[in-house]
Structures are given as C-alpha cells and as structure tokens.
Amino acid sequence: MNSMLELRNVTMQFGGVVAVNDFSMHIEEGEIVALIGPNGAGKTTAFNCITGVYEPTNGEILYRGRTIAVNHPRGRMKRIYGGLHGDMYASRRVLNPTPDEITRLGIARTFQNIRLFRSMTVYENVLTAMHLRARQNALSAVFRISWKEEQRMREDTERLLKEQDLYQYRDEKATSLPYGKQRRLEIARALATEPELLLLDEPAAGMNPQETKELSAFIREIKERYSLSVFMIEHHMDLVMDISDRIYVLDFGSPIAEGSPAEIQRNQRVIDAYLGVSEDV
Amino acid sequence: MDSAYRKRLIAIWIGIAAVYLAVLLLDMTLRPTSMLLTVLKKGAIYSLVAVSMNLLNGFTGLFSLGQAGFMLIGAYTYAILTMPGDVKTSESVYKYYECFITFDTGVFIGLVAAGLMAALFAFLIGWPVLRLKSDYLAIATLGFAEIIRAIFQWDVLGPVTNGANLLRSYIDLTRVTLPFTDIPFPPTLFVFMVSGICILIIVLLINSSYGRAFKAIRDDETAAEAMGINLFRSKELSFVISSFFAGISGALLAMFQYTVQAQQFKSMMTYEILLIVVIGGIGSISGSCIASFLYITLSEWWLRGLDMGTFLGISAPSLFRSGFRKLVFSVIIMVIVLFFSRGIMGDKELSIPRMRAAFARAAKRMRKEAAG
Ligand SMILES: Nc1ncnc2c1ncn2[C@@H]1O[C@H](COP(=O)(O)OP(=O)(O)O)[C@@H](O)[C@H]1O
Ligand SMILES: [Mg+2]
Numbered sequence: 319m320n321s322m323l324e325l326r327n328v329t330m331q332f333g334g335v336v337a338v339n340d341f342s343m344h345i346e347e348g349e350i351v352a353l354i355g356p357n358g359a360g361k362t363t364a365f366n367c368i369t370g371v372y373e374p375t376n377g378e379i380l381y382r383g384r385t386i387a388v389n390h391p392r393g394r395m396k397r398i399y400g401g402l403h404g405d406m407y408a409s410r411r412v413l414n415p416t417p418d419e420i421t422r423l424g425i426a427r428t429f430q431n432i433r434l435f436r437s438m439t440v441y442e443n444v445l446t447a448m449h450l451r452a453r454q455n456a457l458s459a460v461f462r463i464s465w466k467e468e469q470r471m472r473e474d475t476e477r478l479l480k481e482q483d484l485y486q487y488r489d490e491k492a493t494s495l496p497y498g499k500q501r502r503l504e505i506a507r508a509l510a511t512e513p514e515l516l517l518l519d520e521p522a523a524g525m526n527p528q529e530t531k532e533l534s535a536f537i538r539e540i541k542e543r544y545s546l547s548v549f550m551i552e553h554h555m556d557l558v559m560d561i562s563d564r565i566y567v568l569d570f571g572s573p574i575a576e577g578s579p580a581e582i583q584r585n586q587r588v589i590d591a592y593l594g595v596s597e598d599v
Numbered sequence: 600m601d602s603a604y605r606k607r608l609i610a611i612w613i614g615i616a617a618v619y620l621a622v623l624l625l626d627m628t629l630r631p632t633s634m635l636l637t638v639l640k641k642g643a644i645y646s647l648v649a650v651s652m653n654l655l656n657g658f659t660g661l662f663s664l665g666q667a668g669f670m671l672i673g674a675y676t677y678a679i680l681t682m683p684g685d686v687k688t689s690e691s692v693y694k695y696y697e698c699f700i701t702f703d704t705g706v707f708i709g710l711v712a713a714g715l716m717a718a719l720f721a722f723l724i725g726w727p728v729l730r731l732k733s734d735y736l737a738i739a740t741l742g743f744a745e746i747i748r749a750i751f752q753w754d755v756l757g758p759v760t761n762g763a764n765l766l767r768s769y770i771d772l773t774r775v776t777l778p779f780t781d782i783p784f785p786p787t788l789f790v791f792m793v794s795g796i797c798i799l800i801i802v803l804l805i806n807s808s809y810g811r812a813f814k815a816i817r818d819d820e821t822a823a824e825a826m827g828i829n830l831f832r833s834k835e836l837s838f839v840i841s842s843f844f845a846g847i848s849g850a851l852l853a854m855f856q857y858t859v860q861a862q863q864f865k866s867m868m869t870y871e872i873l874l875i876v877v878i879g880g881i882g883s884i885s886g887s888c889i890a891s892f893l894y895i896t897l898s899e900w901w902l903r904g905l906d907m908g909t910f911l912g913i914s915a916p917s918l919f920r921s922g923f924r925k926l927v928f929s930v931i932i933m934v935i936v937l938f939f940s941r942g943i944m945g946d947k948e949l950s951i952p953r954m955r956a957a958f959a960r961a962a963k964r965m966r967k968e969a970a971g
Pocket of ligand 1: 335336363
C-alpha cells in the first residue's frame, strides 16, 4: 500500500542557507500529521516544496506512490551542499511541477500569512477556487454555453459556505473579516478545490483561545466530512497533541524526531530544541 | 436570478438601446464631417482599445505597453485585406512594390483577421515573456511595439506592407454597406456596433470563471496558483484576447481615417490609452469608456481653440498657438493623476443605484450648504 504523501531526502537550499535538510517523511491515508519546530526551522519551506512553490534542491516527493517532484544538485552553487544523499538522485530526470498541477492532483493548502483574494467577497473567493474542477473552456464560459457548469459552481459555493458557517459573511469583502474567520475562509477556499490532502500552515495563528479550541473539533470534522488527510504546521501544542496521529519535528532544517504525541512529549531532543524553550517564554 | 437583478439588467439594456438609437439619429441628421460625429467615432474606437488594455492591466494585473503595436497589426491586416485586388495590383497604392497579395475580402473577414493577426503575434511574444514572474512584460511589449513599427516600414516587406508609404483605398467607414445590399451603413453606428459587441464580449469574459481567475492572479499570484489556476496559461489567454481586441480597434481606426501608416502608431499612442485607463479607473470597464469619450472630446474638440488663437471667446493668438493645447492638456492630466489617482470610477462600474446614491449625496451636500 502506497503512502498518501512521501518525502525522500528532501533538501532545500537558498544560497548558503539550508532551510530543509534531508527530510524524509510520509503521511498515510486518513491521518492527521503535524509538523512542528521553532521559528525558521524550515516548516513552511517544506510545505512550499510539496506544493511546487519551490523546487527542492535534492530529493524526491511522491503522491500516492507516483513521483510528483524530483531534483538533485546541479550547477556550482548547488553542488556546495546537496544533503547527505547528494548523488542519490543525480541520474533521475528532474521533475518540477507548478503549484496548480499539485493542486489538481488533490493537494490543497492554506498560507501562514493569510493570502485571500483582496478585491473579492467571501463568496467570490470560494467561487474562484471552483475554477479548477469546472468542465468548460474559455469559449463556452464566455458565451455562457456552459452556464449549467457555472450554476453548479455557484450552488457548490453556497453549499460549502453554509457547511463552513461562513454563509452570513457571503457578500462581505474577504479581508474585512475577523482574523479567525479569514483563516476559516482560507480553509473553505482550499476545500473548494476538492482536495484529498489538506496542508494547513499554522491554522491557529492569530486566533483567540476560544477559536483555537474550536479549531481542533473543526479539523476533525472536515477531515471526516470530506475524507481528507491533513498535514499541519502548528505552534499551539495543545492543539497539536490533541489531534495529531503522528508528529514530525524539524530544527534548523533537520528532522530531529518523529512519533506519536506521547513519544514526542517525552523526547529529550525535542524538549531541548523546542518544547523547553517555549516553556521558558 | 432574483427580480431586482433582472430589472437592473433590463434597465441597462434599455439604456444601451437608447444610446444606439441616438447615435443612429445623429448619423442620419448631422453632416458626416461634423465634430460631434468625429468625436463619437474616435471615442468608441478608443473605448474598445482602452477596455482591452484594462482587461490586461486592470483585471489581470499585467502591465503591458504593447497596445499601439497590436493596433498597427490590426490596422494593416485590415487595410491590406479589404483593399480591392485590382487596386493592389495597379500602381495607385503600391507604387514602388509589386503587391504580393492579390485577393481581397469583405469588412467582416477583414476585421476578424485583424484581431486574429494581432492575437497571433501576442501569442508568440507572450510565450517567452509571460513565463517570467516579474514585470518584464512592460519593457518587452513596449520594445515589441517599436520593433513592429519598424518592421512594417521595412523595405523588404514592401510587397505586403507598402513600406513606409501609406495605405488607402481599402473599405473605410463611408464604404461599409448593409449586408447583401448597396445601402451605406451609418458610419458612426457601425463603429458603435463593432466596439459595443467587442466590449460586451470582454465584459462577459470578465464575469465568467476565467475572468475570476484573472482577478485572482491580479490579487495574489501565489494564492491563485495554489487554487489550481495555471499562471502562464491564464496570462497568455488574457494577453491574447486583449491583443485580439486591440487589433480590431486598430482596424476600426484605419476605417475611420481613410488612410493608414505605420508611422502613427508610436508609443505615445499607448501612453494615451494608458492615460484613458487610469483616468477612467483601473479595473472599471464603464470608467474606460467614459474616459475615452471625455479624453477624445477634450483633445480633439473643446481644447482645440488653444491651438487656434481663440479659446472660450478669449482671443490671444500669441499665446494660443500650435502646441499650447498639448501643454494645457499635460497639466490637466498631471492634476488628474496626482489628485484623482483612482480615476473617475475607481474599480467600480457605472450603475443606476450607484448613480442615484451619488446624486443623493450631492443633493444632501447642497442642502446642507444652503442651510448652513
Ligand atoms: N525564498 C527564500 N529565500 C531565502 N531564504 C528563505 C526563503 N524561504 C525561506 N528561507 C529561509 O529558510 C528558513 C526557514 O524558513 P521557514 O520555512 O519559513 O521557517 P518556518 O516556517 O519553520 O518558521 C529561514 O531561515 C528563512 O530565512
Ligand atoms: Mg512558517
């Protein structure tokens, strides 16, 4: 049985900075997996490698057993450091998909620093994300030959907004919503692309304690309702420990631990690198 | 579809029908050379090219400066295609060259071909340029327009483009007839119909799923991509469609002018169109249309006196002489760009409720002033 998502030796180097260093991991169907680590540990960068925003400088990414990205160190700059397995992928044909191709495969994401469509209403934000799965072409859309498809998209948008408790904000500018609601809208928008794997980058950031508490149940609920697997970056340890099946820990780009919430809480390296620090604060 | 929406739609269509009826009446009653008709025609042509530029700059967020180049391609394609075959083979237009193309087509095919040719060029230059993430597009398209202008005057292409010499004797506005008859088509109405249909198609595009994808790219490329919108293909689509309509507006301009020459499609022309888009409001179709008519009326008509010696009844030949109009005009533009940078309409569209609200606000303000 293939994993839903698998990273093999993924390395991402920016000039002299190795943001992600030889990171291997996997997510199984139906799991909720968390990625934690101090600020600047390379978590968002790992997300960006998976979603095609960055081309990893070394390593391979597979989705349901199929290679979706593979790269190896080439050129002068990159040869300085290729990760521990710098030569392993050198014979492979480089494959670098664009983010829209990844989304089409069924991986959707949200952003750490909310990226809603500024000029659009809540409704339009979700409707726009329906474009990907619409069966139409430019001519049929312009001349309203595929008006039934447009109608379906609009109905699906209304349904999704109702399911996500956002219907009351339907016609408000997306950016005028309270912070917590904007995060919820970003998730709703990601769901509109009909994903199988949802990547959440710090979904609780900026939420008040009440909203954070609700988020845990919310993530479980959407996971069940839309049969998703979830890969989540989060700093709120209560939330992470509550809902994760497994946790990966990054520190300075390198994976330092992997395991169940209980194991991670007991892991001395994690406590030193991360949990210990946050207790002091 | 709720009834309020339907009512508004009907009101819009009635309004448009009224405008077209008025244009038809003016066409029938005024002298063909009257200033009003000239301004209406040119205003409609500029509306189309401004809206096409707005599609790109305002709705897709691509800063392109190639409009004049695509208009040139459209104008030439149209002129060469619709020029009667025997004119092309005789000495009357192609004096120094053997014209390469001996057939001719009708107005409709000429216009569509003008659009398609511009679209083809856009497709080809968009291929390398639109893959770049940054704003190289502005420089590339500006350069492209200049190169096109040079190429169309190039001696080697003389058998097609007539070199640096002008093209004429093609089907201009006075020679358009109603389909299958010899009855002349009211020229101003013709320009309004072609521009109107093209603008309608652009409006339909903007309000379609593809239009939403364009706006998503404008708002946030990274988020748009993450939502499954292919940046390159969407940008290319917007660029090609925008250029298609720029080509058609170029053809209309050729029809309006009776003669056409590559020389006139300088980058100044693109800046003029950009200015119209800015004045009207980036991201507003109705704004672009209003600004076009305003701009053309001012520059061609109302400020004309500034070049002719008498303006607003003041006669000052020493001050009001050739070139002064441009100066005044530049000052007006500077004021607009500095103080009304959102343009007339911002990114909103003209609508009856909005107009009513604006009038109500103005009335309230006047009442307040009268009271206090
Ligand atoms: N595009 C980039 N160019 C250069 N450095 C980057 C880029 N993106 C991230 N980095 C660097 O990579 C490191 C990890 O960043 P990030 O993945 O955002 O951390 P996290 O999400 O874990 O807080 C940081 O040192 C950051 O400066
Ligand atoms: Mg981050």
